[in-house]
Amino acid sequence: MEIRRITTPLGDDVIEALKAGEKILISGYIYTARDAAHKRFIDTLNEGNKLPFDIKNQVIYYCGPSPAPPGKVIGACGPTTSSRMDLYAPKLLSLGLKGMIGKGKRSQSVKDAITQYRAIYFGATGGAGALLSKSVVSSEIIAYEELGPEAVRKLGVKDMPLFVINDIYGNDLYETGMLKYKK
Amino acid sequence: MREVHVGNIISAIEALFIDANINASNNIVEALNEGIGKEESSVGKEVLRELIRNIDIAKEEHIPICQDTGLAVTFLEIGQDVHIHGGSLIDAVNEGVRRAYKNGYLRKSCCDPFSRKNTGDNTPAIIHTSIVPGDRIKIIALPKGGGSENYGEVRMLVPSQGREGVKSFVLEMVKKGGPNPCPPIIVGVGIGGNFETSALLSKEALMVPIGRRNENPSIAELELEILNNINRTGIGPQGYGGTVTALDVHVKIMPCHIASLPVAVNIQCHAHRIKEVTI
Numbered sequence: 001m002e003i004r005r006i007t008t009p010l011g012d013d014v015i016e017a018l019k020a021g022e023k024i025l026i027s028g029y030i031y032t033a034r035d036a037a038h039k040r041f042i043d044t045l046n047e048g049n050k051l052p053f054d055i056k057n058q059v060i061y062y063c064g065p066s067p068a069p070p071g072k073v074i075g076a077c078g079p080t081t082s083s084r085m086d087l088y089a090p091k092l093l094s095l096g097l098k099g100m101i102g103k104g105k106r107s108q109s110v111k112d113a114i115t116q117y118r119a120i121y122f123g124a125t126g127g128a129g130a131l132l133s134k135s136v137v138s139s140e141i142i143a144y145e146e147l148g149p150e151a152v153r154k155l156g157v158k159d160m161p162l163f164v165i166n167d168i169y170g171n172d173l174y175e176t177g178m179l180k181y182k183k
Numbered sequence: 184m185r186e187v188h189v190g191n192i193i194s195a196i197e198a199l200f201i202d203a204n205i206n207a208s209n210n211i212v213e214a215l216n217e218g219i220g221k222e223e224s225s226v227g228k229e230v231l232r233e234l235i236r237n238i239d240i241a242k243e244e245h246i247p248i249c250q251d252t253g254l255a256v257t258f259l260e261i262g263q264d265v266h267i268h269g270g271s272l273i274d275a276v277n278e279g280v281r282r283a284y285k286n287g288y289l290r291k292s293c294c295d296p297f298s299r300k301n302t303g304d305n306t307p308a309i310i311h312t313s314i315v316p317g318d319r320i321k322i323i324a325l326p327k328g329g330g331s332e333n334y335g336e337v338r339m340l341v342p343s344q345g346r347e348g349v350k351s352f353v354l355e356m357v358k359k360g361g362p363n364p365c366p367p368i369i370v371g372v373g374i375g376g377n378f379e380t381s382a383l384l385s386k387e388a389l390m391v392p393i394g395r396r397n398e399n400p401s402i403a404e405l406e407l408e409i410l411n412n413i414n415r416t417g418i419g420p421q422g423y424g425g426t427v428t429a430l431d432v433h434v435k436i437m438p439c440h441i442a443s444l445p446v447a448v449n450i451q452c453h454a455h456r457i458k459e460v461t462i
Contacts, residue, residue, distance in 0.1 A: 021226065021423075023226075023229065035299075036299060063250070064250065064251075064290065065250050065290070066246070066247050066250040066252055066288060066289055066290040067288040067289075067290065068288070069245070069246060069288040072244070072246065075246050075247060075250060075288055075290070076241070076246050076247040076248065076249055076250035076252075076290075077250050078249055078250050078251075080251070080330065081330050081333070081363050083363065103330075103362065103363070103365065103421070104330075104361070104362045104363035104422070105361055105362060105363065105422075123362075123421065123423070125230055125233045125234065125237070125421055126249075126330065126362075126365035126421060126452070127234065127237070127248065127249045127328075127365045127452050127453055127454035128233050128234060128236075128237040128249075129237070129241075129246075129247060129248065129249040129250040129251075130237050130238075130240040130241035130244060130246050130247065130248055130249075131233055131236055131237035131240050133240075133244075133246060134240060134244075148291065148301055148303075149250075149290050149291070149292070149301075161233065163226070163421075163423060173423055173424070174361065174362055174422050174423070174424075176424065177224070177226070177417070177419060177422070177423045177424020177425070178361075178416065178417040178418055178419070178422070178424050179417060179424075180224075180417065180424050181223060181224060181227075181417035181419055181424045181425050181426055182415070182416060182417030183415040183417070183426075
């Protein structure tokens with residue numbers, strides 16, 4: 001299998017090249033945020049305030065890691081189910097978010113926003129938290145520390161393995177993959 | 184009457200939950216390896232290889248297999264000739280869980296249903312007790328993640344729906360979950376009893392080793408029929424498409440009311456963590 005390497009922040013050329021179904025390795029910085037952090041993002045925007053980081057061309061990872069044991073950068077850090085963030089994602093995509101990493105299906109409104117705002121939805125292998133932790137080279141809490149595992153972390157990643165699920169051309173690996181093997 | 188001090192229970196629970204979350208059992212590793220051989224999709228095979236690599240890394244690095252180290256589901260089979268002393272049994276289980284999740288660097292995933300405020304120590308544990316003959320205490324730790332648990336359901340079928348009704352209910356739940364509960368999944372099905380016992384049976388069904396069939400040939404056949412149906416959905420590993428959607432299906436049954444056919448489906452992800460000890 002041919003594996004493409006990409007780096008954050010994501011430019012248009014990269015976004016245009018990615019196709020649903022391909023495995024990629026991502027490097028650079030990504031930001032963790034899950035249920036509680038997303039709710040705060042939207043509340044913050046509704047109050048007319050700025051998000052804790054500039055999300056333009058950035059990638060959010062739906063992840064709440066386990067605590068880092070002594071001497072380690074992070075604990076297990078696989079993805080959580082993305083659909084719980086569906087309510088919030090279109091707003092963030094409209095502000096320039098270019099990538100979301102998670103697991104599981106997205107709603108039609110998120111898929112529409114992905115094509116409209118030209119972004120990518122990546123799948124990280126759910127339950128492979130130990131494997132994914134090997135790609136994380138740095139971790140720093142940048143907001144909402146009181147949320148514990150749900151705090152926003154800036155992760156430095158090197159060659160994190162992901163699959164492209166939804167691309168800007170409207171393809172959805174969950175739909176095409178399932179149809180191909182349905183008997 | 185055999186005497187068991189709660190201190191022994193606390194330390195057993197602590198050790199079990201750390202071990203279960205970090206060290207996968209051979210049973211699941213063998214099932215994933217077999218899955219690579221059965222899987223027709225190259226992407227699906229790649230996912231299964233990642234899952235085996237993940238298990239190896241967790242062991243080597245001594246970190247959890249999955250960051251969702253679950254609610255601490257604990258089954259206690261308590262011999263009727265045991266006397267527990269030194270404190271409350273329930274407090275002991277919770278203290279063991281508290282220590283495991285702190286000292287094992289496991290994620291605390293327990294919160295208030297509405298405020299969503301984390302309880303901070305992964306307690307209260309989910310505790311199921313049963314009284315059995317003998318003077319031993321068997322403890323089973325089954326840390327259970329939220330992603331897969333969210334796709335379970337109890338349904339009171341009409342008796343006339345019978346086996347076919349059960350089969351289509353299970354298939355409906357698996358399709359509804361699709362990629363979300365982290366396939367390849369293990370499916371526990373509880374049939375009979377009443378509303379709450381069907382749910383408990385479905386959880387107990389998950390504790391049966393992968394590959395072991397129900398002793399009742401007719402139920403064993405039902406398990407295989409459901410497994411076959413699930414693996415024809417095309418969902419595949421992680422939902423990326425493929426032929427290994429479930430590693431196994433276990434069914435547990437018991438008699439029910441003449442008016443009812445209670446059925447519960449409990450889904451487990453591939454990060455199937457279970458460890459037991461007898462003290």
